[in-house]
Amino acid sequence: MKSRVVQITHNGGPEVLQLVEQEVPAPGAGEVLLRHHAVGLNFIDVYQRSGLYQLPLPLNLGMEAAGVVEAVGQDVKHLKVGDRVAYASHPPGSYSERRVMPATHVCHLPDAISFETGAAMMLKGMTAQYLLKKCxxxxxxxxxxxxxxxxxxxxxxxxxxxxxxxxxxxxxxxxxxxxxxxxxxxxxxxxxxxxxxxxxxxxxxxxxxxxxxxxxxxxxxxxxxxxxxxxxxxxxxxxxxxxxxxxxxxxxxxxxxxxxxxxxxQTLFAHMHSREATQAIADDLFHVVSSGLVNIHIDQRYPLADVQQAHRDLEARKTTGSSILTL
Missing domain, CATH: 3.40.50.720 (NAD(P)-binding Rossmann-like Domain)
Structure with missing residues (x-):
């Protein structure tokens, strides 16, 4: 099975973002295979692309997305095939149609919340949660x-x-x-x-x-x-x-x-130190969104192939609210 993936082979500006095809392996122990419906864009993606945050290269970019579980590896107890899910998590790689990733930080997405909203809110909303509730x-x-x-x-x-x-x-x-x-x-x-x-x-x-x-x-x-x-x-x-x-x-x-x-x-991922801690932050976010106390603004949508333009707009501060990549 192949997937389109946004990858960089060296650090630099938006021009280093390349859309390539990669083989998607079967999930191993503790992993899940996800088919993405929408992908979130965040400023941390810019830091990783530019090299401000150094990560091994080549690098698949992206830290959040929402979609459906297509396969489950051994020892994964909280997810099953067909589950609607969303996540904000290391390792990067969400700028893709499909990916295999650790299941620890993948959370059930309530039926009342759309895939686009889920993709747009996980990293940003969980960040807002720990800032206001824990800092x-x-x-x-x-x-x-x-x-x-x-x-x-x-x-x-x-x-x-x-x-x-x-x-x-x-x-x-x-x-x-x-x-x-x-x-x-x-x-x-x-x-x-x-x-x-x-x-x-x-x-x-x-x-x-x-x-x-x-x-x-x-x-x-x-x-x-x-x-x-x-x-x-x-x-x-x-x-x-x-x-x-x-x-x-x-x-x-x-x-x-x-x-x-x-x-x-502060960083979000220090607060996501376990599956239970991650789920607690996500549940608080799901509650305020489902109850209408917080509305997620998706003000920009870009096809996956237009990821370079998405990064240009993000860095130029031309965006408001949340931005997503569509598949």
Whole structure:
């Protein structure tokens, strides 16, 4: 059995993405064979393609998808042939029609959630879940508290805006255009700041009457680092979970001293340390989506063959919400 797969043989720009045919093996012990119906696009794919995150080459790209189980290897107990599933997981390889992968992080997809929604939400929605539920400041966080979320009109951001509203948090959004700010506000942000036309740190201090926010959730990286620290309140938590503008430069811990700040660098996969932990995060996500508290915005769809253009749009920040590859 063969499958079309997006592969790179060396790191570089979108032009290194090549659509090739590969033989798909039978699943081994602990593995499943999946037929994808839709595939998710994420900024981590760009990092892996460019070499910011170094992985062995040649490399099949993609970290999330939704589809159907076609075969099950030995020792897989929680899945069977015909199950609807979705996942966000290592190893990469979701940019494909079919793949064999470890079953540990593959989750049942509820019937009420479409394959496209499943593919668009797993990595982004599970990221929003651990950020809002597990990355908490030392003094805790309660309804009414202010938090700052950068790139709030993106896939993770729009989910976080809605989820924060459901939790009673006052989420201040940043985005790169007035249109994106309006989108964040429409999805639950209480304030939105266009960082291209305003100093977001100064504006945050105005909104919070000089107090600052308890938490900053930052996937942008070097361009927002200093401003993010500046708008935290005493004992505030800086949560770094991405590098869209490039990695943060080394810094002296003394810069945290004036307000006794906390800094953490998070990844989703550290929270997915077991099948049970993965399923618990996914179940929380499935609940808020199925209940209507969170709507998954799929604003861009690209055929698998147009993956180069998809990456160009992603890097140029031309996208909003979630993007998927269709098969």
């Amino acid at each position: 908490r400041p030392v003094e805790g966080i309660q309804p009414g508290d202010f938090v700052l979320f950068h790139a709030a009109a993106g896939g993770v951001g729009l989910i976080a805006c809605q989820w924060a509203r459901a939790l009673g948090l006052q989420l201040i959004a940043t985005a790169g255009s007035d249109e994106k700010c309006a989108l964040a506000l429409a999805n639950g942000a209480v304030h939105a700041i266009n960082y291209r036309s305003e100093n977001f740190a100064e504006r945050v201090m105005e909104i919070t009457e000089g107090q600052g926010v308890k938490v900053v959730y930052d996937s942008v990286g070097k361009d927002t680092w200093e401003g993010s620290l500046a708008c935290l309140r005493r004992f505030g938590l800086m949560v770094s979970f991405g590098n869209a503008s490039g990695p943060v430069a080394p810094f002296a811990p003394a810069v945290l001293a004036a307000k006794s700040l906390y800094v953490t660098r």
